[in-house]
Amino acid sequence: MSTAIHRTVDAVWRLESARLIAGLTRLVHDVGLAEEIAQDALVAALEQWPVAGVPDNPGAWLTTVARRRAVDHIRRSQLLERKQEELAREAEQQPEREPDDVLRLMFISCHPVLPTPARVALTLRLIAGLSAAEIGRAFLTTESKITARIADAKQTLADRRVPFELPAGAELADRLSSVLEVVYLVFNEGYSASAGDDLIRADLCLEALRLGRLLAELAPAEPEVHGLVALMEIQASRAAARTGPDGEPVPLPEQNRARWDQLLIRRGFTAMLRARDLGAPPGPYVVQAAIAVCHAQARTAQDTDWAQIASLYDVLVRLLPTPVVQLNRAVAIGMARGPQAGLDLVDSLTGDPALRDYHLLPAVRADLLARLDRPAQARREFERAAAAARNAAEREFLLRRAAALPEAPATGPTLGQSAREFLLRTDLDAQTIRSYAQTLRRLCLDLGDSLPLSALTPERVGGVFTASWGDAAARTWNRHRAAVRSFGTWAGLADPAARLDLRTPEPSPRPVLDLDPLWARDLPLREHTLWRLLHESGVSARTALALDVADLDLDDRRARVGGRWIGWRARTAALLPQLLAGRTRGPVFLADRRPGPARTPAAADRCPDTGRGRLSYERAEYLFKQATGHTLRDLKH
Amino acid sequence: MRFLMTSMATDQAPDEKLFAEMAKFIDEMTAAGVLLATGGLERGGVRLTSSGDEITVTDGPFAEAKEAVAGFALIEVRSREEAIELGRRFRSIVGDGVSMIQQVFGP
Numbered sequence: 001m002s003t004a005i006h007r008t009v010d011a012v013w014r015l016e017s018a019r020l021i022a023g024l025t026r027l028v029h030d031v032g033l034a035e036e037i038a039q040d041a042l043v044a045a046l047e048q049w050p051v052a053g054v055p056d057n058p059g060a061w062l063t064t065v066a067r068r069r070a071v072d073h074i075r076r077s078q079l080l081e082r083k084q085e086e087l088a089r090e091a092e093q094q095p096e097r098e099p100d101d102v103l104r105l106m107f108i109s110c111h112p113v114l115p116t117p118a119r120v121a122l123t124l125r126l127i128a129g130l131s132a133a134e135i136g137r138a139f140l141t142t143e144s145k146i147t148a149r150i151a152d153a154k155q156t157l158a159d160r161r162v163p164f165e166l167p168a169g170a171e172l173a174d175r176l177s178s179v180l181e182v183v184y185l186v187f188n189e190g191y192s193a194s195a196g197d198d199l200i201r202a203d204l205c206l207e208a209l210r211l212g213r214l215l216a217e218l219a220p221a222e223p224e225v226h227g228l229v230a231l232m233e234i235q236a237s238r239a240a241a242r243t244g245p246d247g248e249p250v251p252l253p254e255q256n257r258a259r260w261d262q263l264l265i266r267r268g269f270t271a272m273l274r275a276r277d278l279g280a281p282p283g284p285y286v287v288q289a290a291i292a293v294c295h296a297q298a299r300t301a302q303d304t305d306w307a308q309i310a311s312l313y314d315v316l317v318r319l320l321p322t323p324v325v326q327l328n329r330a331v332a333i334g335m336a337r338g339p340q341a342g343l344d345l346v347d348s349l350t351g352d353p354a355l356r357d358y359h360l361l362p363a364v365r366a367d368l369l370a371r372l373d374r375p376a377q378a379r380r381e382f383e384r385a386a387a388a389a390r391n392a393a394e395r396e397f398l399l400r401r402a403a404a405l406p407e408a409p410a411t412g413p414t415l416g417q418s419a420r421e422f423l424l425r426t427d428l429d430a431q432t433i434r435s436y437a438q439t440l441r442r443l444c445l446d447l448g449d450s451l452p453l454s455a456l457t458p459e460r461v462g463g464v465f466t467a468s469w470g471d472a473a474a475r476t477w478n479r480h481r482a483a484v485r486s487f488g489t490w491a492g493l494a495d496p497a498a499r500l501d502l503r504t505p506e507p508s509p510r511p512v513l514d515l516d517p518l519w520a521r522d523l524p525l526r527e528h529t530l531w532r533l534l535h536e537s538g539v540s541a542r543t544a545l546a547l548d549v550a551d552l553d554l555d556d557r558r559a560r561v562g563g564r565w566i567g568w569r570a571r572t573a574a575l576l577p578q579l580l581a582g583r584t585r586g587p588v589f590l591a592d593r594r595p596g597p598a599r600t601p602a603a604a605d606r607c608p609d610t611g612r613g614r615l616s617y618e619r620a621e622y623l624f625k626q627a628t629g630h631t632l633r634d635l636k637h
Numbered sequence: 638m639r640f641l642m643t644s645m646a647t648d649q650a651p652d653e654k655l656f657a658e659m660a661k662f663i664d665e666m667t668a669a670g671v672l673l674a675t676g677g678l679e680r681g682g683v684r685l686t687s688s689g690d691e692i693t694v695t696d697g698p699f700a701e702a703k704e705a706v707a708g709f710a711l712i713e714v715r716s717r718e719e720a721i722e723l724g725r726r727f728r729s730i731v732g733d734g735v736s737m738i739q740q741v742f743g744p
Contacts, residue, residue: 007716007718008721008722010716010718011718011719011721012722014715014716015669015671015719015722042741045645054725056729058722178737197698206713206715209670209713210669210670210671210713211670212670213667213669213670214668214669214670217667217668218668240743263673263674263711267673391725394652494701
């Protein structure tokens with residue numbers, strides 16, 4: 001078969017698959033099945049088009065073939081006996097397009113029952129028509145992982161019986177925000193790519209834009225949809241100007257605005273006007289888009305209306321109070337209301353663990369300090385930012401900025417010099433030096449190599465400790481504290497650890513249970529099954545012992561407990577049928593003997609066939625302790 | 638990938654049915670996020686020719702009508718094949734005539 005026709009079929013599939021799958025889902029009420037039927041139609045096209053030529057309306061051709069197959073399926077299906085005839089009749093009628101079908105499909109593929117990576121993969125597969133291989137390449141993972149992720153997602157949707165419908169009222173807004181989140185995630189994955197094949201990643205931006213534009217036509221009354229489209233169009237308009245000739249990032253104020261794509265900017269403005277015309281109070285995407293519009297409107301960086309941007313950030317920070325938004329707000333306020341106002345705001349963020357290793361925090365501080373005419377401190381902050389930057393081009397850029405500032409006048413030794421000298425001591429063993437080096441590296445990273453040693457105050461040290469090791473185990477904390485004290489004594493400083501409490505270590509953890517020798521033993525079937533189940537499912541022993549045979553779903557390796565599902569893997573799955581030996585009712589794990597007349601358990605805790613009672617927690621615990629010296633809890637890990 | 642799709646003028650006068658079908662096609666392309674911009678061009682126009690230091694301005698019309706570009710669509714698609722498929726759909730709506738599809742580089 002010629003590759004040309006293959007590529008044409010592929011192009012038609014990309015253009016038509018979302019509508020096709022959406023229409024079929026309305027008929028068969030199962031996304032997975034709908035996609036299979038659509039793929040069947042695609043195979044038919046690959047067989048027939050090379051001979052008969054590409055039809056005039058390829059979309060309608062695919063729809064007709066797929067609907068015929070859906071009808072066959074409905075006729076064959078044992079499950080839908082009641083409405084079978086009615087559905088088959090509906091399906092045979094001339095295919096009529098429901099305008100909202102694709103929107104419904106988007107709501108399904110971004111449904112909150114699915115984990116976010118599954119939503120992303122399913123949306124790119126069903127709505128954008130990408131193959132698992134393409135999605136895998138774009139997200140730097142393997143095709144088989146994406147295939148499994150999509151299969152799991154379809155299974156979950158079928159299990160949960162997620163309906164093919166448009167949610168109403170407040171739920172619509174909720175569900176829509178899940179869709180918007182997925183689209184923006186795809187966009188950012190492509191836009192802030194720091195790894196991988198750039199070209200493929202840039203394609204993700206295009207896919208996200210297409211999804212957004214599609215959504216804007218499907219849900220035109222939702223301002224946030226237009227806000228997101230505006231935001232993406234304007235951000236995409238800067239794509240060519242964001243990197244220099246060597247791939248280094250070019251910050252917004254230094255970008256060559258002539259390279260901004262005016263067409264996309266204008267499309268962004270149009271989307272923004274559509275959002276504003278709807279007159280609702282602005283949501284986070286509309287506000288972010290408004291900020292992007294402010295930047296796009298400025299002919300030069302100096303023309304930027306920072307007062308307007310700062311007040312937009314004041315709104316945004318209430319809607320979206322993330323640390324990164326707060327940092328961006330600090331930049332805007334630094335521009336609008338003076339560097340000191342910005343610096344005060346940044347300083348209130350320095351203890352935030354979420355920003356601990358975020359290189360832009362010291363970079364922003366550096367900028368503000370430079371503008372406050374504190375070049376020595378600014379230089380130190382740029383150096384810190386460079387040390388934290390992950391991207392080589394970005395690191396170079398920050399180091400260049402640091403080098404452009406004058407060095408601090410000599411005021412005695414710096415933290416970096418002293419730390420290096422301290423670590424050259426010969427009176428300590430190698431392991432202690434390694435441990436001390438770790439602590440001092442973090443101090444230098446957070447406070448800057450060129451901090452004068454005299455400025456190493458207990459307050460500064462305390463800040464580093466809280467941000468870096470606030471949640472660390474007591475032993476780790478105390479080790480770092482000892483290192484700082486030792487350094488302070490050596491350097492002749494007043495105790496730099498004065499603000500750090502010695503922490504009391506928790507009792508040492510239980511010894512780790514070595515499982516391989518356990519499984520190698522010749523174990524009784526009941527114990528072996530229970531232990532495997534606890535190990536593979538991670539549930540508590542009491543939960544496992546409470547299981548009844550009727551709760552089990554052996555085919556899918558899971559059981560319903562209370563309102564949730566627990567699952568297990570191959571080893572347990574192999575053992576369970578032997579243990580049950582054909583039983584269909586009563587407890588899964590039975591006691592050895594029938595209970596004596598004085599201690600008859602409730603009917604629910606007895607096997608209706610053998611009369612044996614449910615295995616008690618105490619007995620199960622005893623058996624495990626006898627066998628291993630551990631408690632059943634240790635199996636969870 | 639961006640493509641500029643241009644179509645040459647024809648002698649046929651468009652009828653109402655064509656307008657309706659074109660409007661539907663443009664709506665669909667917009668909804669699919671494919672169409673970035675579209676427009677029609679005046680017949681004729683002005684031609685500038687430079688030769689050495691001299692620049693000559695000539696008013697149209699020029700040559701034969703069917704060699705002049707009458708309208709354009711700027712589309713953003715994933716592949717050349719998608720552009721061709723959309724071009725095919727466009728031609729099947731407007732009838733006999735010629736279109737050009739060229740990839741746009743930049744900005």
